Amino acid sequence: MITVLQLTKTYGKKVQALRGVDLEIGAGMFGLVGPNGAGKTTLMRILAGLLRPTSGSVIVLGNDVTTGRGKLAVKSVLGYLPQELGLYPDLSALEFLEYIALLKGVTDKTERENQLKEILELVGLTGDARRRLRTFSGGMKRRVGVAQALLGKPQLLIVDEPTSGMDPEERVRLRNLLSEMAGRCTVILSTHIVEDISQSCNDMAVLHLGQVLFRGSPRELISQVRGLVWTILTKGESPDANLVVISTMNVQDGVQYRVVGKPSERYHPAPVEPSLEDGYLWLMHSTHN
Amino acid sequence: MKTVRQILAIARTEIRFGFRRGGPVVMTALIGLVVGVGILVLPISNFVLNPSFNIKTLTPDQVAKLAAFGLTIGEFKKYFTDFGADMTIMGAGMAWALMLLAFVLLPPATVSSIPADRKFGVGELLRSTPITGGSYLAGKILGVIAHVLLIASITLALFFIALEVFFLHFLQASIPAYLVYFYITLTLLDGLPILAWGSAVGVLTGVAFATRRGASLPGLAMGILSIPFWGLAFTPVKSYSTMDVAAYYLFINYHSAAQAFEAKVTGQAPLGLFFLPGGGTAVVSIRQVLWMYTTAFLILLAFAILARLWLKWKENF
Numbered sequence: 001m002i003t004v005l006q007l008t009k010t011y012g013k014k015v016q017a018l019r020g021v022d023l024e025i026g027a028g029m030f031g032l033v034g035p036n037g038a039g040k041t042t043l044m045r046i047l048a049g050l051l052r053p054t055s056g057s058v059i060v061l062g063n064d065v066t067t068g069r070g071k072l073a074v075k076s077v078l079g080y081l082p083q084e085l086g087l088y089p090d091l092s093a094l095e096f097l098e099y100i101a102l103l104k105g106v107t108d109k110t111e112r113e114n115q116l117k118e119i120l121e122l123v124g125l126t127g128d129a130r131r132r133l134r135t136f137s138g139g140m141k142r143r144v145g146v147a148q149a150l151l152g153k154p155q156l157l158i159v160d161e162p163t164s165g166m167d168p169e170e171r172v173r174l175r176n177l178l179s180e181m182a183g184r185c186t187v188i189l190s191t192h193i194v195e196d197i198s199q200s201c202n203d204m205a206v207l208h209l210g211q212v213l214f215r216g217s218p219r220e221l222i223s224q225v226r227g228l229v230w231t232i233l234t235k236g237e238s239p240d241a242n243l244v245v246i247s248t249m250n251v252q253d254g255v256q257y258r259v260v261g262k263p264s265e266r267y268h269p270a271p272v273e274p275s276l277e278d279g280y281l282w283l284m285h286s287t288h289n
Numbered sequence: 290m291k292t293v294r295q296i297l298a299i300a301r302t303e304i305r306f307g308f309r310r311g312g313p314v315v316m317t318a319l320i321g322l323v324v325g326v327g328i329l330v331l332p333i334s335n336f337v338l339n340p341s342f343n344i345k346t347l348t349p350d351q352v353a354k355l356a357a358f359g360l361t362i363g364e365f366k367k368y369f370t371d372f373g374a375d376m377t378i379m380g381a382g383m384a385w386a387l388m389l390l391a392f393v394l395l396p397p398a399t400v401s402s403i404p405a406d407r408k409f410g411v412g413e414l415l416r417s418t419p420i421t422g423g424s425y426l427a428g429k430i431l432g433v434i435a436h437v438l439l440i441a442s443i444t445l446a447l448f449f450i451a452l453e454v455f456f457l458h459f460l461q462a463s464i465p466a467y468l469v470y471f472y473i474t475l476t477l478l479d480g481l482p483i484l485a486w487g488s489a490v491g492v493l494t495g496v497a498f499a500t501r502r503g504a505s506l507p508g509l510a511m512g513i514l515s516i517p518f519w520g521l522a523f524t525p526v527k528s529y530s531t532m533d534v535a536a537y538y539l540f541i542n543y544h545s546a547a548q549a550f551e552a553k554v555t556g557q558a559p560l561g562l563f564f565l566p567g568g569g570t571a572v573v574s575i576r577q578v579l580w581m582y583t584t585a586f587l588i589l590l591a592f593a594i595l596a597r598l599w600l601k602w603k604e605n606f
Contacts, residue, residue, distance in 0.1 A: 048417050052605045071605075072419055080417035086410020090309040091302070102298035103418040105291050148414065 001026055002047065002156075002186070007056035009042050009210075017042040019210040021056070029182035031201030031218070032190040033280060039210040040190040041083050044160045047188065048080045061156060076105060079154030079185075083161045085145040089134035093125055093144050096133060097151065104152035115151055122177065123147045138165040146174060150181070157187045163196055175200045198276035206283055214283055221279035225260055228282065229274040232257050232267035240264060244285045246278055260285070295420050299428025300435060303402065307436040310405075316398040317437045317484070320390045321444025327384030328448075329455060332376035336459040344369050344461055358554060370462040371547030377452065377468065378543055381475065382565040385532045388483050392515040395487030399433045400508030401501035402492045408500060412604075422600040426496070426593055433488045441484055445476055471543055478578070479535040482585060483519075489589050490515060496596040523581050526571040534581040538573050541566050 002025040009018040017039045034040050045051040046058055049071035061077060063070035087096055097116055106112045120126045123143040133141065142165055149157060159178065163171040178187050179200045189201060197204055198218050206214040206221070214221055229246075232239060235254045239245060243261040250256075260282045263269045307313050344366060347355075355365050406412040415425065449469065456464050494511045498504035524530040525537035532540070551557070600606040 045413075050413060050416055050605060072421065075417060076419035078417060078419075080414070082410075082413045082417070084410050084413070086406075086412070086414065088302070088306060088409055088411060090306060095302075095305070099298055099302050100414070100418065103295055103415065103420050105295070105419060107291060107294045145414075 001059075001061065002188075003057075003059045004043075004047075005057045007043070007046065007058060008054045009039070009046065009051065010054045017210050018046075018053075021207075021210070021212055023205060023212060023215070025186065025188065026203070027182075027186050028203060029179060029187040029189060029201045031197035031204035032188060032207060033192060033194055033197050033204060034207035034213075035192060035284065037209075038207040040192075040207055041160055042210075043207065044083075044158050044188065044190050048078060048158050049074050050080075074156070077155040079149035079152065079157040081145045081149040081157075081159040081162055083164075083190075085141060087133045087136075087141055087144060090132060092130050092132055093120075093136070093147075094129040096144065097129075097147055100148040101151045106152055115153075119147045119150050122150070124173070139167060139170045142166055143170070143174075146177070155185045157181055157185055158190075159187065160190045161192070162189065163191065163193060171196070194277040194280045206280060208284065208287060213287055218276050218279075221283065222274050222276055223279075225274045225279045225282045227271070228260050228262070229272050229278045230259055230263055230267075230269035231272055232259055232263050232269050234267065239267070244278075244281050246281060292421075292424055296424050296428040296431060299420075299425060300432035303429055303432025304436040304439070306405075307402075307433065310401075312398040312401065313395070313433065313437055313488070314440050316394040317440035318444055320388070320394060320484075321441060321448065323390060324384055324387045325444065325448040325451060327387045328377055328380040329451060331380035331383060332373065333455060333459075335376060366462070368547045368550050370456070370460050370465060371545040372551075373456060373460040373462075374465050374468045375545055375547055375551075377455075378471065378540070379565055381472075382532070382540060385536050388480060389516050389519075391480075391483045391487040392490075392512045392519065393509070394512070395437065395484065396491035396494060396508040396512035396515075397505050399437070399488045399491030400495040400498075400504040402429050402433055403495040404498050404501045404504045416604065416606050422597050422604075422606040425606065426493070426596055426600070430489050430492050430593070433492050434485050437484050437488045438481065441476070441480065445472070448472070465545075467545070471539065475536065475539050478539060479533065482535065482582060486515065486519075486585060486589065487512060490592070493589075493592050493596045496599050522584060525573050525577070529566050529570060534573055535578050537566060538575065538578045541570065541572060 002023070004021055004023040007018050007021040008016070010016050021039075021043065032040050032043065042051065046053050046065065047060060049065045053066060058065045060074045063073040065071050065074050091099070094116065097119070098112065101112045101115060106115060117126075120129050123146055125140065125143055125147065128136070128140065133144065136144065142162065146159075146162065149159065157178070162174055162178070166174065175196060178189060181187055182200075189196065191197060202217060204214075204216070204218055204221070205212050233251070233254050233256050239257050239259055240263065243259040243263055246258040246260060248255060248257055258272065260274075260278050347362065352362065355362065360368070406415060449464070449472070452464050452468075456462055490511050491508050494508050495504045498507065519533060520530065523533035523535075525532065525534045529537065
């Protein structure tokens with residue numbers, strides 16, 4: 001269980017990244033979504049004990065991450081994949097992962113070898129394990145990042161934008177892997193790709209300008225736009241400004257839009273089943289207005 | 290135990306990474322090469338410039354002179370080898386100052402150790418593991434020092450090969466065991482602390498910088514500042530300030546049979562030539578040498594504590 005109370009983080013004197021965030025995160029997979037600059041990475045880094053909050057309290061699995069001892073206790077059960085993943089280019093994947101395993105306290109050689117073997121297989125890198133990391137593609141490096149996060153059998157997995165730079169196949173594979181992990185530990189997935197949340201999380205929050213805009217299940221966010229999502233067809237003119245345009249497609253008779261809101265009857269709107277993306281974008285639109 | 294394993298893991302990766310990066314390897318090898326050449330220049334030039342002084346072709350006159358000192362050719366050969374050894378010791382005394390290159394060259398080479406983690410983006414990943422900033426620093430310093438010492442020992446081995454070639458060529462003898470012992474102790478007791486200092490100062494200076502480029506000049510500055518500090522803090526005696534306490538201690542305790550013979554023949558105190566402390570100079574005790582190590586260690590420790598606090602303050606590490 002993770003409890004965040006009145007959490008604030010200010011960089012310098014002016015930039016307020018988090019403004020009084022309250023959150024409770026239980027077991028399973030938790031999604032954190034928001035636009036760029038919403039404060040997601042700051043929140044993830046505070047939860048991982050990498051960043052000191054300006055004020056507020058953060059209790060992770062019974063440990064206060066603002067104290068030295070609590071921070072170390074959290075890190076000993078943490079798997080963390082940062083947004084900007086860095087690897088030593090001159091080490092092989094195996095050398096790098098073995099290094100991280102030792103740092104995570106997996107000192108027993110047999111146990112370490114077993115974990116490395118299992119995880120390399122899980123992320124599909126067994127055949128490339130002895131290759132230098134400088135020869136890896138972006139997606140492969142991301143998989144090494146996931147592998148290192150899984151080492152040490154973490155109780156808490158924090159993954160920040162894990163699917164960026166991955167091809168569709170890799171994204172699906174990673175989502176499934178994280179969902180599988182969520183059965184064993186708490187997984188916090190931070191992303192700006194709403195589809196990643198809709199496909200894998202049963203609990204989520206939307207963060208915007210350092211504040212929690214929504215807290216609940218993906219289904220609850222979707223239900224907020226039920227009856228508000230439509231497809232409309234125009235001869236080419238843009239829809240009314242009060243509508244949120246989700247997608248645009250050129251068709252034979254004109255331009256077809258998927259919109260959220262209350263379109264005029266002149267568009268002959270046809271209702272469609274809402275998605276999480278509709279709910280998210282409508283929420284963001286409502287906030288801006 | 291877990292902490293020790295973590296420190297060793299960091300050190301091992303640093304060694305591995307350091308070898309593949311090359312900077313500290315090149316600098317350490319360069320220092321060893323310059324010092325080695327510096328030691329051998331004097332004795333080799335002496336033999337080359339005085340070709341008549343050849344043990345293989347002693348003239349009847351020279352044999353008669355030896356007899357006047359009560360020496361047979363066999364006894365003189367033994368002394369002659371010792372003279373050769375003494376000459377390299379004098380060369381070492383002159384070349385000692387070249388060891389100070391370690392202060393200039395090593396910090397800029399090792400200063401990138403921590404900024405490299407930031408540059409490659411590995412720093413954040415490492416900080417998410419259950420290691421403390423202190424363990425991280427300890428592992429980095431240990432790794433860099435081990436890596437530098439490994440190269441230094443390879444350079445020392447090469448120096449011994451060159452020395453053996455010198456002895457075989459000019460003296461028709463192998464290096465005397467006491468000379469090997471002298472150079473090993475000089476390396477361990479004086480070269481090692483200087484190399485360790487240069488390496489550690491580089492790593493610790495790098496803590497405050499995000500990029501390798503940004504850290505290079507401060508690393509160089511810290512190294513250069515180390516020279517006057519070392520010179521002032523570890524001057525052995527007031528009358529003799531061209532080497533530190535540890536080196537001075539070893540040189541004044543160096544004795545060979547040839548020295549005693551030379552003193553007897555010339556009436557001069559042995560090894561009073563060139564840059565070496567001669568007979569009658571002030572003596573330093575092993576306690577002063579230990580004090581030198583303690584002082585150097587404590588200053589590095591204070592520097593390490595500052596670096597640790599910096600990591601805690603800036604990176605919550």
